[in-house]
Amino acid sequence: MKNNKRMYGLVIILSIVIVAYSVADLNRVKTIHLESGMMKTYENYEERMEGSDLVVTAQLIGKPENILTPFDGFPDGYHLSTIKIVNVIKGDPKLENTEIEIREPYYIMENGLEPGITEVYYGHYTKLQSDSTYVLFLGWVEAWNQYGISSAHQGKFNIDQMDKAEEDMQRKDKGTTNLKEDIFSKLPIEKLN
């Protein structure tokens, strides 16, 4: 009788632990911004244009794909995202109104036995949001046969102020805020509409 009570108690405790872990696993999101590196930074619009292969206004289409590329047991990756190009500011004008795939510098990984996931962003980058329009500065990488966001948080600027995550992150980075102001003061207005 006593043993049965103990067994029931153990089962109840175990069930609570399993439920708690499952809830934590679904809800816990850790965020990491990788800032210890040598990233090319830009002081002004002219430099930013010079350092890009393709500059466009664009919107995110569909759901980006998380691609993991671990190296020697350590985590790494990127997101493969489809964008619809609204205007071409630098590059082939024939790309207007087309959709292309680009690499965004962030990835998502499971935490192993710890609950939840971790979102890892290069620099102060924040991911493209659907229903928002951006100016994107892209670099072509022959080995990937595709474009990637150039210099993380200095390669993506929200136009319509819908991306609050980007706004919050830029508030902490004076250099990028100044760069954004310079870019928006010099970009042709018709390209931003």
Next chain:
Amino acid sequence: MVKRNFFSAFILGCLIIGYCSSTFASHDTAHILKGQFRQGASSLTYWLDSSVNSYGMQSHFQHAFTNWNNSSSKVNMSASTNASSDIKVYVGSNNLPVGYAGLTEMYYLNIFGTAVLISPNNVINGTLFDRVTIRIDDTQRIALGYTGWDKVVKLTGHEIGHALSMHHFENNPAHSNQNSWMYSGSQTNSAYPSSDDVSHLRYKWGN
């Protein structure tokens, strides 16, 4: 006589206060991380992946490790053939996002011995780490102008500096010397750590 002594003391006092202020401002957490290797820096090991030699950067890394070692008696990083070393170095091509020539990442080892990535923000605030990986993107290194012996050394020295808990010197309050290894983004000829690099290292670890 009294006036002259008072004036001299006043000037001396201003100079001392000025020196203390600038020292305090230049060695704050904008430039030095509170977090560090759990074991300290006096007996660290580093391991160079075969890719480092394949890309011709072995001598650059060895030079940078040696010069950081020579900057403080409390810092000693020695080469190891053991892949479980504290600092692991890799070189690849297009292995980093566009715009990145190098990246340093910190990890702690969990109870299963697995390396878990740590947020640099946590390291700034004091989180200890057990492992560091340094990655160089050789294609972007060249595209971004880190070419020639001195500039490549600056790149390698910069990334090793992060492993030693140094942060970027252009962070506010910024240092003006762009030749410093820890001043990121400038492709200057810097074969040796600057006086700012050395003073920050000694501030962190001791002379």
